[in-house]
Amino acid sequence: MTSTSNNLLEMRGITKRFPGVLANDQIDFDVRYGEVHTLLGENGAGKSTLVKILFGLYQADEGQFLLRGKPVHIASPAEAIAARIGMIHQHFMLVPTLTVAENVALGLASSRRPFTDLETVSARIREISEEHGLAVDPSVIISHLSVGERQRVEIIKALYREVELLVLDEPTAVLTPNEVDDLFVILRRMADNGQGLIFISHKLHEVMALSDRITVLRNGRVVGATTPAETDRQKLAEMMVGRTVRLTPELPPAQTAESRLVLSNLTINGDAETIAVNNLSLELQAGEILGVAGVSGNGQRELAEAIAGLRPLESGAMTLNDKDVSLASTRDRRNLGLGYIPEERIPDGAVAEFSVSENLILVDHAASTFLDKGMFDEQAIADHSEKMVEDFAIKTPSIKTPTSSLSGGNIQKVILARELAARPTVLLACQPTRGVDIGAAEYIHTRLIEQRALGTATILISEDLDEVLGLSDRIAVMYEGQIVAIVPRQDAERSQIGLLMAGATD
Amino acid sequence: MDDFFTTSVLVATAAAAIRLATPYLLAALGETIGQRSGVLNLGVDGVMLLSAFFAYWTVLSTGNLWLAALVALLVGLIMGVIYAVITVFFEATQGISGIGIFIFGLGFSDLMFRQQVGTPKPVPRLPSVNIPFLADLPYVGEPLFQRSLMTYLAFGLVPLTVVLLNKTTFGLNVRAVGENPQAADSLGVSVERTRFAAIMIGNAFAGLAGAALVLQLGIFQPNLTQGMGFIAVALVYFGAWRPWGVMGGALLYGVVNATVLQWKALGIIPVSISDLAGMAPAILTIGALILLARRVHAPAALTKPFSRH
Numbered sequence: 096m097t098s099t100s101n102n103l104l105e106m107r108g109i110t111k112r113f114p115g116v117l118a119n120d121q122i123d124f125d126v127r128y129g130e131v132h133t134l135l136g137e138n139g140a141g142k143s144t145l146v147k148i149l150f151g152l153y154q155a156d157e158g159q160f161l162l163r164g165k166p167v168h169i170a171s172p173a174e175a176i177a178a179r180i181g182m183i184h185q186h187f188m189l190v191p192t193l194t195v196a197e198n199v200a201l202g203l204a205s206s207r208r209p210f211t212d213l214e215t216v217s218a219r220i221r222e223i224s225e226e227h228g229l230a231v232d233p234s235v236i237i238s239h240l241s242v243g244e245r246q247r248v249e250i251i252k253a254l255y256r257e258v259e260l261l262v263l264d265e266p267t268a269v270l271t272p273n274e275v276d277d278l279f280v281i282l283r284r285m286a287d288n289g290q291g292l293i294f295i296s297h298k299l300h301e302v303m304a305l306s307d308r309i310t311v312l313r314n315g316r317v318v319g320a321t322t323p324a325e326t327d328r329q330k331l332a333e334m335m336v337g338r339t340v341r342l343t344p345e346l347p348p349a350q351t352a353e354s355r356l357v358l359s360n361l362t363i364n365g366d367a368e369t370i371a372v373n374n375l376s377l378e379l380q381a382g383e384i385l386g387v388a389g390v391s392g393n394g395q396r397e398l399a400e401a402i403a404g405l406r407p408l409e410s411g412a413m414t415l416n417d418k419d420v421s422l423a424s425t426r427d428r429r430n431l432g433l434g435y436i437p438e439e440r441i442p443d444g445a446v447a448e449f450s451v452s453e454n455l456i457l458v459d460h461a462a463s464t465f466l467d468k469g470m471f472d473e474q475a476i477a478d479h480s481e482k483m484v485e486d487f488a489i490k491t492p493s494i495k496t497p498t499s500s501l502s503g504g505n506i507q508k509v510i511l512a513r514e515l516a517a518r519p520t521v522l523l524a525c526q527p528t529r530g531v532d533i534g535a536a537e538y539i540h541t542r543l544i545e546q547r548a549l550g551t552a553t554i555l556i557s558e559d560l561d562e563v564l565g566l567s568d569r570i571a572v573m574y575e576g577q578i579v580a581i582v583p584r585q586d587a588e589r590s591q592i593g594l595l596m597a598g599a600t601d
Numbered sequence: 602m603d604d605f606f607t608t609s610v611l612v613a614t615a616a617a618a619i620r621l622a623t624p625y626l627l628a629a630l631g632e633t634i635g636q637r638s639g640v641l642n643l644g645v646d647g648v649m650l651l652s653a654f655f656a657y658w659t660v661l662s663t664g665n666l667w668l669a670a671l672v673a674l675l676v677g678l679i680m681g682v683i684y685a686v687i688t689v690f691f692e693a694t695q696g697i698s699g700i701g702i703f704i705f706g707l708g709f710s711d712l713m714f715r716q717q718v719g720t721p722k723p724v725p726r727l728p729s730v731n732i733p734f735l736a737d738l739p740y741v742g743e744p745l746f747q748r749s750l751m752t753y754l755a756f757g758l759v760p761l762t763v764v765l766l767n768k769t770t771f772g773l774n775v776r777a778v779g780e781n782p783q784a785a786d787s788l789g790v791s792v793e794r795t796r797f798a799a800i801m802i803g804n805a806f807a808g809l810a811g812a813a814l815v816l817q818l819g820i821f822q823p824n825l826t827q828g829m830g831f832i833a834v835a836l837v838y839f840g841a842w843r844p845w846g847v848m849g850g851a852l853l854y855g856v857v858n859a860t861v862l863q864w865k866a867l868g869i870i871p872v873s874i875s876d877l878a879g880m881a882p883a884i885l886t887i888g889a890l891i892l893l894a895r896r897v898h899a900p901a902a903l904t905k906p907f908s909r910h
C-alpha cells in the first residue's frame with residue numbers, strides 16, 4: 096500500500112471488535128497537515144476506540160495506517176509518542192500528587208540520567224507557557240489546580256513532546272465557556288503551524304467553531320463527512336442520530352400553583368471548611384423548572400448536596416412539601432417526594448458493578464413490591480426492570496448487564512428511570528446531560544418537561560447554558576455562593592446571563 | 602526505676618534499640634518502595650524467614666558472614682521474581698498472593714531447618730565496626746558508631762531511598778505508577794517494568810532484613826521473625842510512605858522493644874506480666890496508626906493491578 100496524497104495520517108479499513116460489540120467497522124479516516132478534523136458521533140459510536148488504536152492503547156483487528164505517507168505499526172503509547180503523536184484523553188491523565196514539571200517530565204529521557212532534570216523541564220515549560228499563553232506554574236502540585244489549569248498542563252505535555260498529530264478526546268467536557276475559548280485559540284494556532292489535530296466533542300457549536308472537516312460515526316461506521324461551511328448544527332445532529340432531532344425543546348406555559356421547596360437563608364460549608372453557599376434563599380413552585388446557571392465551583396455542588404441531605408447546613412432552614420427537612424435524613428427526604436440525579440453518575444448515582452436491574456431498584460429495594468416474604472421477588476424485579484428499560488429506551492444487552500459497561504448516556508437514563516419511577520414531587524437534577532450524546536440528551540430533556548407537566552418542581556443545575564436557557568421557567572444565576580439574579584424565561588438573554596455568571600453586577 | 606536511669610543502662614538501651622530496629626528498617630524501606638509503586642507485599646515476613654534461614658545455613662556450613670548476606674540477598678531477589686510474576690503479570694490479588702508467599706516462607710524455612718540442621722546451633726554474629734573518632738564520643742559513640750555494617754547499611758539506605766524516590770527518573774516512574782498507572786502508561790512509562798523493579802528492590806531489602814536479623818542473633822529457629830515482616834508493613838503506613846517517617850517508626854519500635862527488654866532484665870516489669878509488656882510495641886504502632894490515619898494519603902493505586910483493557 097502506498098500513499099497517494101501527502102496526508103499526515105491515513106487510516107484505512109480499521110476494524111475493532113470487543114466481546115459482543117463491533118466498535119469500529121472498516122473505518123477510513125485521514126488528517127491533513129494543518130487541519131482540525133473532528134470526529135462526531137453518539138455515545139458508543141466508536142470515536143474513543145479509533146483514537147486509542149492510533150495511540151497504541153488498543154490494537155486493530157483489521158486495517159492499516161500510514162503516518163506521513165509511510166505504513167506504521169503502533170503497539171504502545173511509547174511508540175505513538177516516538178512517532179510524535181500526542182493524545183489528550185477523555186479523562187485527565189495526570190498524577191495528582193506530582194508537580195506540573197514532574198507530570199511533564201514523566202516518561203521523557205532525562206539529560207542527567209539517572210536523575211531527573213526538573214530545572215531544565217521547568218524552564219522549557221515556562222517557555223512554552225509564554226509562547227502559547229498557557230499560564231501555569233511548573234512547581235505546583237496538580238491537585239491544587241483547577242480543571243482548566245489541568246487541561247493546560249495536558250496541552251503543555253503534548254507541546255513539550257513536539258507532537259505533530261494531536262488527538263483531543265472530549266477536551267472541553269469539564270471546561271467553562273471562557274476556558275473553551277482560550278483552548279480553541281491555542282488549538283487553532285497549532286493547526287496554523289502545520290500540526291494535525293483530531294478533535295472529539297458532543298457540543299455542536301464547538302464542532303462548528305473549530306473544525307476544518309467533520310467525519311460522523313454511527314455504530315462504529317463512517318456515515319458521512321462534511322465541513323462547517325456545508326452544514327449546520329441541525330444537520331449535524333441528524334447525521335449523528337440518523338433521524339430528526341429537536342435541539343431546542345418546546346416548553347408549554349407553566350402552570351405553577353403551590354410551593355414545593357423553600358430554602359431560607361442557607362449557609363453551607365465547602366470541603367475546605369470555607370463558606371460555599373452564603374445566605375441563599377429560594378422558593379420552588381410545583382410545575383416549574385428552575386435552572387441554576389453558573390461557572391462550576393460557585394457553590395452549586397454544595398447546594399445540591401445540602402438539598403439532597405448529603406451535606407449539613409451551617410445555618411438556615413429548608414422545607415420540602417411544607418415539612419421542615421433541615422435535619423432530615425436522605426431517606427426521609429426521599430419519602431417526602433425528593434428525587435435526586437447527582438452530578439457524578441458513578442459512584443453517586445449508580446453502582447458500577449451492579450447490574451442495570453439492581454441499579455433500577457437500588458434505593459427502593461426494600462419496597463414491598465420487590466419483596467416476597469422478605470426475599471427479593473426476582474420476577475417482580477425483572478418485570479419492573481424490563482419495563483423501565485423499554486420506557487426509557489435504555490440501550491443495554493440485558494437487564495443483567497453490569498452498569499459499568501453501558502455508555503454514559505445510558506447510565507444516566509438508568510438513574511433517571513429509577514428517580515422518576517418513585518414519582519417525585521421535587522426533582523433535583525444536576526448536570527443531567529453532561530458527556531451525554533445529543534440523542535440521549537434530547538430524550539432526557541423530554542422526560543424532564545413531561546415531569547413538569549405532571550406538576551413536579553424541578554431544580555436543574557447545569558453548566559451547560561444552552562440547556563438551562565432551553566428548559567427553565569426561571570433562571571437563577573449563582574456566583575460565589577449566592578444567587579445574584581433570578582431571570583424569568585422570557586427575559587433571559589444568553590449574553591446577559593453569561594456576564595452575571597462571570598460576576599458582573601448590573 | 603532508678604536502675605534504668607543510669608548512664609550506662611540508658612546507653613546500652615539505646616544501642617539495643619538501634620540494633621533491634623535494623624531488620625525492621627530494612628524490610629520497611631523495601632516495602633515502602635514497593636508500595637509507592639502500587640504493590641502491597643504482605644509476604645515480607647516469609648521472605649525474611651527464607652533469607653534468614655539460608656543466611657544461617659551458609660554461615661553454618663562456610664563460616665562466611667559476607668557470603669551469608671549475599672545468599673540472603675539472592676533469596677530475596679528470587680522471591681521477588683516470583684511475587685512480581687504473580688502480581689504484575691498475572692494480575693493476581695496482592696493481599697492473598699502476599700499471604701501465600703508468607704505461608705510458603707514460613708513452611709519452607711521450617712522444613713529446611715528441620716531437615717538440614719535439626720537443633721539450633723549458634724553461629725558467629727556480625728562484628729561491630731567502630732567508626733574512627735566518632736565511636737569514642739561520650740554517650741552517642743556506643744549506640745551510633747559501634748554497630749555492625751548491616752546497621753550502617755540500613756540507616757544509609759534511608760537517604761538513598763529518599764534520593765531514589767524523589768530525584769531519579771526511576772523514582773518518578775515509581776510514584777506515578779503508584780498513583781495513576783493509566784497516566785504513566787499514556788506517556789510511555791512501562792507500568793509492568795516499573796512495578797517489577799520496585800518489587801525486586803523491595804524483596805532484596807527484605808532479604809537483607811532476614812540476614813540482619815539472623816546474623817545479629819547468631820542463631821536460627823523456626824518462625825524466627827514472629828511477624829516482624831508484618832510489623833514492617835505496618836511501619837510503612839506509620840511512616841506515611843516516606844523513608845524518614847518509616848525510619849522514625851522503626852526507631853520507635855526499637856526503643857520500645859529495647860526498653861521493655863531492659864525493664865524485664867532489671868525486674869521493673871514483674872515476670873507475671875512480661876508477656877503482656879511484650880505487646881507494647883504493637884499497641885504503640887496501632888495507636889499511632891489510628892492517630893495518623895486521618896492525615897496520611899496512601900498511593901492511590903495501591904493493591905490495584907493494572908491492565909489497559
Ligand SMILES: Nc1ncnc2c1ncn2[C@@H]1O[C@H](COP(=O)(O)OP(=O)(O)OP(=O)(O)O)[C@@H](O)[C@H]1O
Pocket residue numbers: 113114116117118136137138139140141142143144145185500501502503532910
Ligand atoms: N475496553 C472495552 N471493552 C469492551 N467494550 C468496549 C471497550 N471500549 C469500548 N467498548 C465498546 O465499544 C463501543 C465504542 O466505544 P467508544 O468508547 O469508542 O465510544 P465513544 O464514541 O468514544 O463514546 P463516548 O461518546 O461515550 O465517549 C461501545 O459499545 C463500548 O461499549
Ligand SMILES: [Mg+2]
Pocket residue numbers: 142143144185264
Ligand atoms: Mg469516548
